[in-house]
Amino acid sequence: MKETIILPKRSWLRIDFREMLQYKDLFYFLALRDVKVRYKQTAIGILWAFFVPIISMVIFTVFFGNLAQIDSSGAPYPIFVYVGLVFWLFFSQALSSASGSLVSDQEMIKKIYFPRLILPSSTVIVAFIDFLIASSILCAMMFYYQFVPKPISLFLIPILILITYFTSLGMGLFLSAVNVKYRDVRYIIPFFIQMLLFLTPVIYPAKIAGEKYQWILNLNPMSGVIENARAIIIGNTPINLESLAMSIGISILLFIVGLFYFRKTEQKFADVV
Amino acid sequence: MSKPVILAENISKQYQLGEMEPYVALRDVIAKSLNPKKWFTNKESHRETFWALKDINFSIEKGEVIGLIGSNGAGKSTLLKVLSRITSPTTGKITLRGRVASLLEVGTGFHPELTGRENVFLNGAVLGMTKREISKKFDEIVEFAEVEKFLDTPVKRYSSGMRVRLAFAVAAHLEPEILLVDEVLAVGDTQFQKKCLGKMDEVTKEDGRTIIFVSHNMGAIQSLCKSCVVLNQGKIVTIADTDKAVQEYLRLTNSQESGTGPFDTKIKNFTIEQIRLSQMQYSKPLITELLVTNNTDKELNNIRVGIQIFNSQLARIMTVTAKIDAIPKGKHKLEISAEDTNLPPGNYSISLGLGLLDTGIFYRPQLLFFEMQPTSVIDPFIVSRRDVLGSCPPTDYKITQLS
Numbered sequence: 040m041k042e043t044i045i046l047p048k049r050s051w052l053r054i055d056f057r058e059m060l061q062y063k064d065l066f067y068f069l070a071l072r073d074v075k076v077r078y079k080q081t082a083i084g085i086l087w088a089f090f091v092p093i094i095s096m097v098i099f100t101v102f103f104g105n106l107a108q109i110d111s112s113g114a115p116y117p118i119f120v121y122v123g124l125v126f127w128l129f130f131s132q133a134l135s136s137a138s139g140s141l142v143s144d145q146e147m148i149k150k151i152y153f154p155r156l157i158l159p160s161s162t163v164i165v166a167f168i169d170f171l172i173a174s175s176i177l178c179a180m181m182f183y184y185q186f187v188p189k190p191i192s193l194f195l196i197p198i199l200i201l202i203t204y205f206t207s208l209g210m211g212l213f214l215s216a217v218n219v220k221y222r223d224v225r226y227i228i229p230f231f232i233q234m235l236l237f238l239t240p241v242i243y244p245a246k247i248a249g250e251k252y253q254w255i256l257n258l259n260p261m262s263g264v265i266e267n268a269r270a271i272i273i274g275n276t277p278i279n280l281e282s283l284a285m286s287i288g289i290s291i292l293l294f295i296v297g298l299f300y301f302r303k304t305e306q307k308f309a310d311v312v
Numbered sequence: 313m314s315k316p317v318i319l320a321e322n323i324s325k326q327y328q329l330g331e332m333e334p335y336v337a338l339r340d341v342i343a344k345s346l347n348p349k350k351w352f353t354n355k356e357s358h359r360e361t362f363w364a365l366k367d368i369n370f371s372i373e374k375g376e377v378i379g380l381i382g383s384n385g386a387g388k389s390t391l392l393k394v395l396s397r398i399t400s401p402t403t404g405k406i407t408l409r410g411r412v413a414s415l416l417e418v419g420t421g422f423h424p425e426l427t428g429r430e431n432v433f434l435n436g437a438v439l440g441m442t443k444r445e446i447s448k449k450f451d452e453i454v455e456f457a458e459v460e461k462f463l464d465t466p467v468k469r470y471s472s473g474m475r476v477r478l479a480f481a482v483a484a485h486l487e488p489e490i491l492l493v494d495e496v497l498a499v500g501d502t503q504f505q506k507k508c509l510g511k512m513d514e515v516t517k518e519d520g521r522t523i524i525f526v527s528h529n530m531g532a533i534q535s536l537c538k539s540c541v542v543l544n545q546g547k548i549v550t551i552a553d554t555d556k557a558v559q560e561y562l563r564l565t566n567s568q569e570s571g572t573g574p575f576d577t578k579i580k581n582f583t584i585e586q587i588r589l590s591q592m593q594y595s596k597p598l599i600t601e602l603l604v605t606n607n608t609d610k611e612l613n614n615i616r617v618g619i620q621i622f623n624s625q626l627a628r629i630m631t632v633t634a635k636i637d638a639i640p641k642g643k644h645k646l647e648i649s650a651e652d653t654n655l656p657p658g659n660y661s662i663s664l665g666l667g668l669l670d671t672g673i674f675y676r677p678q679l680l681f682f683e684m685q686p687t688s689v690i691d692p693f694i695v696s697r698r699d700v701l702g703s704c705p706p707t708d709y710k711i712t713q714l715s
Contacts, residue, residue: 045397045406065437072423072434079425150420151438152397152412221341306400309393310327 054302059154066157070164073136077165088172092128096121103242112244114273118180122272123241123265125173126199130207130261131232133166137211138228141219145312155305156298159215163208170200181272192271195278199264202290206260209294212301219304219312240265245282253282260286260293315409316371317490317522318395323368323404325390325546329360364390366546368404374489375520379533379554381561382543388526391543392416392492395524410489410522413440417494419479424468428459428478431467435482449485456511457481477504484511491523512536530558530626558624562659562681574605577666578673581607585643587664593685595706598653600632600662602646604639611640616667617648622678623701624659630703654703657686 078084096117103109104116111119137159141148144158181188218224238259240247245266248256256262263279263286270278365387372378380388394401396414421438422431432453436446446453454460457478459470467475493512513536515521527533533540533554540557542549542564550560575584585603592598600619606612614635621630632650639646661681666674 041409041411043397043408043412045394045401045408047401047403061442062437062440064441064443067443068434068437072426072430075430076423076425144421147421147438149398150417151414153438153440309399 048306054156055154059156062153062157065153066161069157069161073162073165074168085172088169089176091169092121092124092173093176095124095128099124099242109243110247112246112269112273112275114269114275115184118177118184118186118273119244119269120242121177121180122269123239125170125177126203126261126265126268127236127239127241128173129166129170129200130203130264131236132169133163133204133207134211134214135228135232136162136166137208138214138218138224140211141215141308142222142225142312148312149309155308156212156301159211159301160208163204163211166207167200167204177272186273188272189274191278195267195271198283198287199268202260202264202286205294206264206286206290209290209292209297212294212297216301216304216308219308235259235261238262244269244276245279246276254285257282257285258289260290262286314374316407317374317376317409318370318372318524319407320368320370320395321405323365323391323394323401323406324363325365325387325394325399326361326363326402329362363546365394365401368548370541370548370551372522372524374522376539377523377525377537379537379540379557380524380526380543381528381530381533381540381557382549383561383564385545386543387546388543389416389494390546392494392524392526396492408490411440412490412492413486413488414492415439415483415486415494416492418476418483422467422475422479425466427466428454428463428470432478432482435479439483439486440488441486445487453478453481453485456484456507473504480504480508484508484515487519489521491521493523494526495528530561530624534558534625555624559659562624562661575674575676578671579608579612579668582612582639582673583607584664584666584674587680589662589680589682592682594657594704595654597649597651598632598655600648600650602648603643604646605643606639606641608641611638612668613638614669615639616669617646618665618667619648619650620663620665621653621655622661622663625701626661626678627701629701630655652705654705655684656704657684659683 078087081087083090099120100117104111104120109116140158140162141155147153148155148158214224214228236242238256239261240256245253245256245262263282263284266276266279267283267286270276368391380391382388390399392414393399393416395406395408396412396416398414398416419431419435421435423434426434432450433443433446437443454463457474457480459474459478462470462474467478470478512523512525523536525533525536537554539552540554540561541551542557542560544564549564550557552560574586577583583605585605586601587603588601590599590601602617614637617634617636619632620628621632623629630653632648632653634648636646659681660683661678663677664674664679665672665676
């Protein structure tokens with residue numbers, strides 16, 4: 040028979056994986072809920088998932104590609120910026136929904152026990168689904184511009200996705216826990232994401248910083264993700280293993296810090312939220 | 313002897329009053345950290361704290377159904393929250409043997425935009441069921457909730473009654489070894505409440521499930537629980553058989569002098585100062601004393617007084633009414649005497665209502681608790697039977713020799 044012992048303090052390291060497994064269906068249903076509810080009572084429904092990246096791409100192409108003439112390493116600017124956008128939107132959407140997840144489901148937190156980690160991690164799934172939808176347009180664009188991805192992409196793309204997942208989840212875990220206590224987070228997030236867009240090579244190439252300062256840009260794990268995504272998909276630039284390694288390292292670090300803070304504050308969520 | 317299913321050792325829960333504020337603005341924290349003078353003063357230590365639970369110890373065996381009773385703020389919900397791991401205790405240790413499910417609210421996690429079907433799965437998962445378990449019981453749940461026709465309608469179009477029925481149906485089909493239930497039966501219509509109570513009763517008897525049940529409904533407590541834990545101000549007052557515990561609970565509530573007013577009525581300047589019972593003895597008239605002040609500019613006519621009497625299970629067993637022809641200006645004592653109430657010794661409570669012709673001008677439920685005393689010359693048979701729950705008229709008999 041299962042024995043549970045409740046003590047005043049829990050060790051943050053002892054994540055009960057068996058319990059997480061027991062609640063895997065909750066994870067599934069919460070993600071399903073978010074997917075289903077997301078476009079309920081909207082006139083065009085799921086089409087929003089196509090519109091947002093396409094419209095962003097068009098605007099960026101007009102202003103940064105055509106008017107500002109930003110260097111796109113020889114590739115057509117639309118596909119150049121779109122590769123960046125697909126990963127960027129995945130990241131920013133995952134981050135903002137994960138950060139708000141605990142507060143928006145506070146009634147559940149106050150009334151029932153379940154491993155709290157499930158809430159922010161399931162919201163990231165929704166962002167991932169939008170990412171898949173946006174990627175389908177990318178495939179169409181690759182077909183149109185006749186880009187053939189390198190075979191290595193089959194191996195590297197999942198890694199890039201995982202980096203994005205863990206970066207946004209790590210930051211999301213941290214911010215969602217902070218948000219429980221300090222509702223300021225809600226106002227900071229949109230601003231923070233907007234700032235981060237300019238610190239990430241979405242609209243410009245990664246080499247813009249120059250070799251000397253490239254490492255500063257690489258501190259942002261999304262930088263390495265987008266740079267290498269372009270290298271794989273467009274193929275005009277070489278794969279940058281250095282920035283990839285840094286992205287992996289920093290995303291793991293962010294995830295551990297986020298998880299640590301989350302676990303540390305988790306027991307007080309119901310009292311504070 | 314087997315180990316207890318729930319073992320609570322020295323459970324205490326402290327809240328910092330500051331924490332109960334809605335939220336702290338980051339701005340304040342930053343402002344504080346920018347002010348060097350405040351670096352060394354510890355704000356936390358100035359916070360007021362209070363113990364929602366203090367030194368709670370108990371153990372519960374497998375298959376027991378335990379009631380948790382106490383007045384508002386006694387710590388019942390906090391204890392359930394600690395037991396169900398929603399919040400952690402400040403001190404102490406709890407050992408739970410078996411799968412735990414808690415039901416602090418019906419329909420936790422219901423999403424208004426989703427259909428009834430989708431919500432059954434979501435809510436089931438929130439309560440800790442797996443997808444397979446829910447699928448297996450799906451038809452049973454829907455039948456229990458009586459919402460077959462509306463399964464594919466978003467829950468936001470449901471009536472509140474339908475929503476509660478569906479939510480409770482999901483909860484009623486949980487199969488944990490330990491079930492913690494807060495006052496969830498307070499919602500829904502009486503008929504459905506009865507159905508739920510029946511279901512809970514059935515479930516415990518069949519499977520030997522352990523249940524902790526919080527309620528203010530003494531009737532429900534008495535029909536479900538063998539024994540009860542009585543809480544008051546975060547401490548355990550007693551753990552006893554249900555009947556004894558309910559008496560204790562009523563005694564506790566009783567000592568909170570709820571009969572002293574003044575109470576305002578809907579008529580301006582007409583107040584009830586006090587309500588008191590005198591002569592609470594078996595087989596003597598029960599006398600209710602009302603102190604009323606009429607500061608209106610005229611005398612009040614045709615005032616109706618209704619006194620509802622409840623037994624220790626909070627079931628209404630008697631109504632005493634009186635029509636007062638006139639209450640002149642000024643302060644008055646009104647004595648209403650009810651003959652032949654025949655209430656046997658025990659604990660009772662009353663609700664008071666006043667009306668002017670057909671309009672109600674005052675109503676207060678459970679205004680006063682009292683205990684009927686045995687008369688000195690009482691039939692010892694009645695004293696020994698304190699569980700008599702209705703009136704118990706004194707009897708006489710005659711024996712006649714026929715041949």
